[in-house]
Amino acid sequence: MIRFDGAGKRHPDGTVAVEGLDLDVPTGRTTVLVGPSGCGKTTLLRMVNRMVEPTSGRVLLDGTDVAALDPAKLRRGIGYVIQQAGLFPHRRVIDNIATVPYLLGWDRKRARARAAELLDLVGLAPETAKRYPFQLSGGQQQRVGVARALAADPPVLLMDEPFSAVDPVVRAGLQEELLRLQSELHKTVLFVTHDIEEAVRLGDQVVVLRERGRIAQLADPHTLLTAPADLDVAAFLGRDRGLRGLGLRPAASVAVRPIPGGPGDDGARRSPHGVRFGGWELMLDDGRRPIGWIDRDAAGAALEPAPGFRPDADTLRAALDAAVLSPTGIAVALDPDGRAIGTADREAVLAALAARPSATAAGTAKSGTTDVGTAKSGTANVGTAKSGTAKSGTGEAEAEKVETDGAGGGR
Numbered sequence: 070m071i072r073f074d075g076a077g078k079r080h081p082d083g084t085v086a087v088e089g090l091d092l093d094v095p096t097g098r099t100t101v102l103v104g105p106s107g108c109g110k111t112t113l114l115r116m117v118n119r120m121v122e123p124t125s126g127r128v129l130l131d132g133t134d135v136a137a138l139d140p141a142k143l144r145r146g147i148g149y150v151i152q153q154a155g156l157f158p159h160r161r162v163i164d165n166i167a168t169v170p171y172l173l174g175w176d177r178k179r180a181r182a183r184a185a186e187l188l189d190l191v192g193l194a195p196e197t198a199k200r201y202p203f204q205l206s207g208g209q210q211q212r213v214g215v216a217r218a219l220a221a222d223p224p225v226l227l228m229d230e231p232f233s234a235v236d237p238v239v240r241a242g243l244q245e246e247l248l249r250l251q252s253e254l255h256k257t258v259l260f261v262t263h264d265i266e267e268a269v270r271l272g273d274q275v276v277v278l279r280e281r282g283r284i285a286q287l288a289d290p291h292t293l294l295t296a297p298a299d300l301d302v303a304a305f306l307g308r309d310r311g312l313r314g315l316g317l318r319p320a321a322s323v324a325v326r327p328i329p330g331g332p333g334d335d336g337a338r339r340s341p342h343g344v345r346f347g348g349w350e351l352m353l354d355d356g357r358r359p360i361g362w363i364d365r366d367a368a369g370a371a372l373e374p375a376p377g378f379r380p381d382a383d384t385l386r387a388a389l390d391a392a393v394l395s396p397t398g399i400a401v402a403l404d405p406d407g408r409a410i411g412t413a414d415r416e417a418v419l420a421a422l423a424a425r426p427s428a429t430a431a432g433t434a435k436s437g438t439t440d441v442g443t444a445k446s447g448t449a450n451v452g453t454a455k456s457g458t459a460k461s462g463t464g465e466a467e468a469e470k471v472e473t474d475g476a477g478g479g480r
């Protein structure tokens with residue numbers, strides 16, 4: 070566990086970046102720090118690996134004050150991922166990933182074998198290994214950044230806006246990947262973002278900060294979206310927080326009707342590859358995968374899309390989306406192989422939306438857990454965003470600095 074124990078930072082020019090924070094970051098879980106620009110997120114993150122030294126209070130790692138630990142050694146045990154990856158431009162991908170193993174004195178063969186393993190783990194093709202960072206897309210560079218942070222299998226991972234430099238589609242893919250990795254690896258992740266959507270998607274617990282690193286609310290994502298601590302937190306969460314909350318509730322609660330003409334229903338009208346729903350026909354291929362809807366009452370009607378959702382894996386938001394986008398208002402329920410197992414119309418989805426979610430169901434869409442750690446401080450208002458705060462030294466220059474310090478911890 071990481072514990073911030075009254076941790077504060079006052080800069081020599083008198084700026085108070087963090088006033089004194091009490092916060093527990095539980096082991097094996099993802100804690101997200103979110104808040105307006107300049108509220109102290111990065112400062113807090115860097116206190117953990119001693120890139121920033123607190124001027125008051127302490128940061129404890131599994132009970133030990135990090136101030137008592139050798140910084141280089143400390144950083145080798147902590148993965149660190151930053152915006153735009155901060156890769157070493159003159160090194161091939163494989164050697165970027167192997168940075169910390171090399172620093173730890175592994176021989177070249179072993180370090181590279183480990184790097185190749187990680188390349189695969191983060192979903193990059195083996196041929197990427199020989200490339201230089203400039204030969205990769207932004208999303209690929211971020212994946213390399215994550216692989217590098219994981220190379221020495223550190224128990225703690227610090228991630229500072231790691232996905233904010235890529236476009237929304239790539240970003241969603243990277244978030245998905247992180248959720249998958251975390252479900253396997255169970256690292257203690259401290260993740261900084263200013264994007265509340267990203268925070269509720271990734272966090273087991275979300276810490277909404279206001280200026281000077283004060284906690285406005287600490288909660289699991291579902292509680293945060295449904296019960297913001299006050300009007301300022303609600304405003305920070307945005308007007309569509311209810312809708313976003315649906316993205317945290319599993320679609321399993323939608324009542325799915327068996328497909329007429331499917332197993333157990335011999336009475337329905339059906340054509341060889343279609344199932345009639347009034348004037349519409351849902352067309353299926355030989356494997357019972359949906360091909361589309363046809364309006365049989367319209368002359369020369371074309372095939373229209375038949376959106377579906379997976380009750381076992383998707384969220385209520387996905388089910389609602391499928392029902393709204395379907396020309397018939399009917400969403401097709403799919404099994405993991407994409408085969409139609411039933412249907413749910415808009416009313417069925419709305420009935421599931423109206424049902425009160427159980428506390429456990431709320432967490433299952435992401436990680437199957439809903440506990441949150443405790444913050445010692447209470448709740449307070451979220452400050453307004455301060456504009457124009459510049460963060461010093463991210464990127465390559467900093468990456469080089471960390472390495473020169475002999476402190477490439479996970480970088």
Ligand SMILES: Nc1ncnc2c1ncn2[C@@H]1O[C@H](COP(=O)(O)OP(=O)(O)OP(=O)(O)O)[C@@H](O)[C@H]1O
Nearest residue numbers: 080084086105106107108109110111112263458460
């Ligand atoms: N070296 C420094 N000297 C003086 N003030 C600093 C220094 N570094 C950071 N600050 C100030 O400390 C405050 C917190 O900075 P920090 O980078 O932690 O914020 P942040 O929440 O990560 O912001 P952003 O979301 O914009 O990255 C800001 O007001 C910033 O201007």
